[in-house]
Amino acid sequence: MTIGKMLLASAAIACVFGPAAALADTSGKKIALSNNYAGNSWRQAMLTSWDKITKEAVAKGVVAAADPFTTAENQATEQAAQIQNMIVQGYDAIVVNAASPTALNGAIKEACDAGITVVSFDGIVTEPCAWRIAVDFKGMGESQIEYLAKKMPQGGNLLEIRGLAGVSVDDNIHAGIVAGVEKNPQFKIVGSVNGDWAQDVAQRAVAGILPSLPDVAAVVTQGGDGYGAAQAFAAAKRPTPTIIMGNREDELVWWKQQKDASNYETMSVSIAPGVSTLAFWVAQQILDGKEVKKDLTVPFLRIDQDNLEANLKTTQKGGVANVEYSLEDAQKVIASAD
Amino acid sequence: MNRLHLVFARPWIWSFIAAVIVWFATVLVTGGAGALGLSHAALTFAAFSVIVGLGQMFVITLGPGNIDLSVPATMTLAGTVALKLMDVQDGMIIAGLVIAILLGIAIGIGNYALIKLLRIPPIIATLSMSFIVQSTAIWANRGLRIKPPDMLASFTTSSFLGIPNIAIVAVLLSLAAWVLLERTIYGRWISAIGQSIFAARMTGIPVDGTRLVTYTLCAVLAAVCGYLLASFSGGAALNMGAEYLLMSIAVVVIGGTAVAGGDSNIPGIWGASLFMFLVVSMLNTYGFGAGVRLILTGLIILAVILAAGGRKVVR
Numbered sequence: 341m342t343i344g345k346m347l348l349a350s351a352a353i354a355c356v357f358g359p360a361a362a363l364a365d366t367s368g369k370k371i372a373l374s375n376n377y378a379g380n381s382w383r384q385a386m387l388t389s390w391d392k393i394t395k396e397a398v399a400k401g402v403v404a405a406a407d408p409f410t411t412a413e414n415q416a417t418e419q420a421a422q423i424q425n426m427i428v429q430g431y432d433a434i435v436v437n438a439a440s441p442t443a444l445n446g447a448i449k450e451a452c453d454a455g456i457t458v459v460s461f462d463g464i465v466t467e468p469c470a471w472r473i474a475v476d477f478k479g480m481g482e483s484q485i486e487y488l489a490k491k492m493p494q495g496g497n498l499l500e501i502r503g504l505a506g507v508s509v510d511d512n513i514h515a516g517i518v519a520g521v522e523k524n525p526q527f528k529i530v531g532s533v534n535g536d537w538a539q540d541v542a543q544r545a546v547a548g549i550l551p552s553l554p555d556v557a558a559v560v561t562q563g564g565d566g567y568g569a570a571q572a573f574a575a576a577k578r579p580t581p582t583i584i585m586g587n588r589e590d591e592l593v594w595w596k597q598q599k600d601a602s603n604y605e606t607m608s609v610s611i612a613p614g615v616s617t618l619a620f621w622v623a624q625q626i627l628d629g630k631e632v633k634k635d636l637t638v639p640f641l642r643i644d645q646d647n648l649e650a651n652l653k654t655t656q657k658g659g660v661a662n663v664e665y666s667l668e669d670a671q672k673v674i675a676s677a678d
Numbered sequence: 679m680n681r682l683h684l685v686f687a688r689p690w691i692w693s694f695i696a697a698v699i700v701w702f703a704t705v706l707v708t709g710g711a712g713a714l715g716l717s718h719a720a721l722t723f724a725a726f727s728v729i730v731g732l733g734q735m736f737v738i739t740l741g742p743g744n745i746d747l748s749v750p751a752t753m754t755l756a757g758t759v760a761l762k763l764m765d766v767q768d769g770m771i772i773a774g775l776v777i778a779i780l781l782g783i784a785i786g787i788g789n790y791a792l793i794k795l796l797r798i799p800p801i802i803a804t805l806s807m808s809f810i811v812q813s814t815a816i817w818a819n820r821g822l823r824i825k826p827p828d829m830l831a832s833f834t835t836s837s838f839l840g841i842p843n844i845a846i847v848a849v850l851l852s853l854a855a856w857v858l859l860e861r862t863i864y865g866r867w868i869s870a871i872g873q874s875i876f877a878a879r880m881t882g883i884p885v886d887g888t889r890l891v892t893y894t895l896c897a898v899l900a901a902v903c904g905y906l907l908a909s910f911s912g913g914a915a916l917n918m919g920a921e922y923l924l925m926s927i928a929v930v931v932i933g934g935t936a937v938a939g940g941d942s943n944i945p946g947i948w949g950a951s952l953f954m955f956l957v958v959s960m961l962n963t964y965g966f967g968a969g970v971r972l973i974l975t976g977l978i979i980l981a982v983i984l985a986a987g988g989r990k991v992v993r
Contacts (some may be wrong), residue, residue, distance in 0.1 A: 379812070379916045384820045412809060421834075425817050452701025505968035533962050539823075540911040547719040548959030552704060567912060568709030575835060576715050588825050590913060658913065 362557075366627045370430040371620065373408040374462065375425045376419050376439035380537070382564070383586070385613035385660045386462075393617040393664050403624060403650070416443035424446040426456075433457040435621040437616070438465045441508060460555050461619035461638070462611070471626065473619050473636045477509055480640060481516020485524055487607050491582065495526025496557025496567075499570060501535040501542050501551075504563040505572045510534075513562050530554060535565035536566045539590070543568030550576045558582040565611040566591040576672045586610045587641060587661040592652050599648065608643040614664040623672030633677040689934025691825030696932075696982045700956040704963050710847060712713070716959065718842065724912075724951035725848035729903040730922050731929035731947040732855045733896030737800075740889060740931050741872040741939030742752035746896045747804040747925050748789060750919030751811035751897030756781050758815045760905045761824045770827040775905060782901030785811055786894030793887060816916060823913035834910040844906060852897070856944045857914075866894075868892055872939030932982055 373390055377383055382417050386436045387408055394406030409426070411418045416439040426445055434451055436459055445467040451458050452469035461473035488498075500517060503510035503571040521527050542565035549570060558571050563586025573580050580598070585608035590635030598604030615638050626632050627651050641661060642668045655661045705713045716957035729751055737746045743887070759781060760774035764786070792803035825831070833843055857987065867888045870878045879885050886914055908914035932953065933946025956977055961971040 344709065378816060381820075381822065381916065383821075384816070384916070390821065432923055484839075502968070531766075531962065532965070534968055536917075536920075538917050538920070540907060541921055543923075544723050544955070545958065545962065547723065548716075548955060549962040551715035552708045552963040571835075571912060578717070588823075590825070607906070613780055656822065658808065658819075658824055 347564070360398075361396075362454040362676060365629060366403050366624055369403050369624075369627045370405040370407075371403055371433045371435060371623050372404070372426045372429075372431040372438040372628075373616065374419060374426065374434055374438075375408060375410040376437060377414045378410045379414075380564070381658070382599070382613050382660050385656075385662050389572075389614040389662060389664050390616040391618065392432060393522050393614075394620055397620070398622070403627075411439070412440055413518075414439055416440040420444050420447040422594050423451060427451050427454050431456060433459065433627055434486045435616070435619045435623050436460045436465065438463040441466050445580050457566055457623055459619050459626070460624045461615055462505075468634070471632065471634050471636070473615065473622060473638055475615075475638050476640075477512035477520070480609055480611075481513040481514075481518075481608060482520040483640070483642075484607075485517060485520025485527065487584070488527065488558050488560075488582065489520075489524045491598065491605065492557060493526070495524065497530040497567075498527050499546070499553065499556045500532040500557045501546065501559060501561045501565045502532060503535065503537045503570035504600075510562065519558050527558075530556065535562070537564040537570065537634050538563060541565075541568070543572045546572035547575060550578065555561065555579075556581045558584070560584055564569075564588055566608075567594055571595055580604070581604050584608070585643075587612075587643060587655075589652075589657060589659050589661070591654045592643070592648065592661065594623050596648060596652060599645070605645055607645070607659075608648075610660070611638060611641050612641040612663045613660055616667040618670055618673065620673065621665060623658055624667070624672060625670060630674070636673055636677050638673070690943050690949055690981055692944030693793070693932050693934065693946050693953050696978070696985075697949050697956055700960050702955060702979075704960040705763040705957060707963050716838070716956075718840075720952050720955050720959070721845040722842040724948065725842065725844040726907055727904070727922070727925050727929050727951035727954060728904055728947055729851055730846040730926040731933070731951060732851060732944070733899030734926040735930045735933075735935050735942050735947060736855075736868060736892045737938065738857075738927075738935060739868050739872045739939055740892055741771050741875060741941040744800050744872075744889075744939065745804065745927070746789065746893065746900075747801060747923065748785060748808035748811055748897065749900045750921075750923045751815065751905065752782060752785050752897050753809035753919035753922060754813050754914065754916060755785075755815040755904070756901035757904035757918060760993045761821050761826055761914050762906050764827050764830070766825055766827050768827045770831050771827055773774030774827075774830075775902075778901045778905040779898055781965050782856030782898035783894055785901070787890065789897065790890045790893045794890075812916075813859045816932075823915060824910035825913055830872050831912065832907045834906055839933040844910065847906065851902075852944055852948065859942060859944065864888065864891065869942070871934075872938075872941070908974045920940070925954065928979065930978060 366393055390408055397403055419439050446466050448458050448465055448467040448470050458470040460470050464472040464474050531553050533545035533549050546569050558581050561584050566583050566585040567590045569583050587608050587610035651661050710950040723885050735746050756778040760778045763777050764770040789804050789807050793800050878911050929947050929950040932950035934943040
């Protein structure tokens with residue numbers, strides 16, 4: 341073998357192993373996902389995204405394992421026990437979507453004390469030792485009113501569909517909507533119902549309040565309830581208002597039909613279930629020794645009139661519009677927090 | 679006066695009185711404009727509660743401790759699997775209904791097998807069953823919403839002579855349940871078992887067979903309701919049955935069926951189902967926040983049960 345060939349070969353080897361070497365620090369690390377609920381399409385998509393991205397990462401040797409665990413009953417006590425099991429099993433990092441912002445703090449503190457990196461996302465925890473990838477739900481509510489203010493500057497009556505009563509996400513989105521209405525007093529909330537983020541519950545609640553409402557110009561929502569609202573308006577034979585959607589496939593399909601038939605205009609905003617993969621990469625970066633701020637913010641996934649078709653194409657039939665995050669996306673989110 | 683007395687002695691009358699009062703209170707706000715729309719919506723949504731309520735009523739009639747907590751999971755699984763099987767084809771509507779009913783039968787038999795063979799109390803047995811069923815539903819299609827066939831969707835959402843088709847289906851099922859309860863030997867048997875399981879056994883009633891049939895009936899009704907609800911709301915969702923667990927029990931109790939068993943009441947289920955829908959609409963119309971709304975709902979339900987239950991204190 342000539343010197344030249346040897347040089348070429350070592351250069352090739354360096355090329356193959358070069359990028360991996362930068363990540364080699366975490367190749368022996370094990371990450372666990374502690375998830376509190378799997379009973380709706382958003383959570384199912386979240387778990388599927390986790391599966392897809394982490395399997396690739398494990399196959400490439402970025403981490404040794406990334407195992408998802410879901411509790412059966414959506415109970416904080418059960419999830420606390422689950423986290424304690426993970427501590428015993430020797431995971432290096434725990435990524436958690438928490439049943440409660442405070443009830444898990446004890447178990448999370450134990451994990452931190454055992455030297456485990458804890459990253460909470462979507463359902464975040466208040467324990468200071470954990471990282472938080474939070475959604476700006478208030479901003480999400482406000483953005484709906486801002487959109488409406490641009491679309492119908494003359495204002496009008498709003499029907500608000502809220503989520504599950506007593507959950508902080510519901511309060512935050514609602515606070516954003518109220519703040520938006522205060523800034524744009526030409527809008528007036530004439531009715532408010534709880535749709536529990538479920539199509540059939542929203543349909544039922546809207547059908548019940550509609551007979552008592554004056555003309556409704558727009559419906560502000562929290563996601564998962566737009567199609568049900570549209571059905572209720574149709575059943576009551578009332579003109580279809582501008583209904584803000586929440587990125588579900590059935591909502592987008594309905595929107596597309598209305599757009600084709602009558603040039604219907606609206607927008608759709610929610611959080612991509614793939615946020616679990618963002619949390620995974622953030623945990624990996626922390627294990628890798630990167631400096632990461634404790635509080636990070638997830639970008640919204642917003643769909644507008646012009647990118648509706650493109651998003652519809654990539655959304656699974658019956659699922660939720662989704663994006664999976666890459667290592668580079670995570671690094672961008674980390675950098676933007678500095 | 680005497681006749682009026684007779685009417686008020688019927689426990690089901692209270693749920694209807696409550697429903698009518700709440701209806702008026704809601705319509706009053708709108709100045710009478712929404713009367714028709716509200717009644718139409720109430721009939722539509724009450725129908726779903728009636729269908730699951732009927733099944734739960736038969737089970738509760740069996741006596742203390744008998745309850746079926748697998749209702750929501752059964753609805754979800756039946757809705758999911760039936761819609762997946764039909765896959766938007768009108769020709770498969772009957773096949774979808776058949777698979778929903780078969781699933782109901784299987785779940786009902788499973789429930790009673792747990793209760794009888796493993797000697798688990800019904801509340802635990804049906805709860806464990808609901809975990810199995812819910813997980814199967816998740817596994818079956820990962821929470822994806824498949825649209826119902828067009829013919830079925832338009833049937834469930836349209837009306838005949840101004841009455842929602844769904845309500846007509848619920849009335850027919852109620853009539854069948856009434857015949858079953860009042861005019862067949864099976865109806866006598868479940869009442870007898872509910873009043874005293876020991877005495878029923880002594881008189882030679884096939885207690886196990888009757889209970890098996892009752893749990894199966896309840897699961898089948900839940901499955902049919904899931905099939906209809908999924909078609910009505912444009913697709914099955916993994917959490918679609920969640921509302922109907924407490925609802926199925928509440929409409930039975932408010933409707934005047936004895937919680938202790940042995941005494942069931944079909945008209946009351948209708949009154950209670952209409953009432954449950956209307957009370958939420960009323961409180962929404964008056965613009966109460968979720969917290970106040972839930973408290974008031976609880977208080978109003980308590981008041982109706984107390985009014986209807988006056989008779990039982992004497993017993």
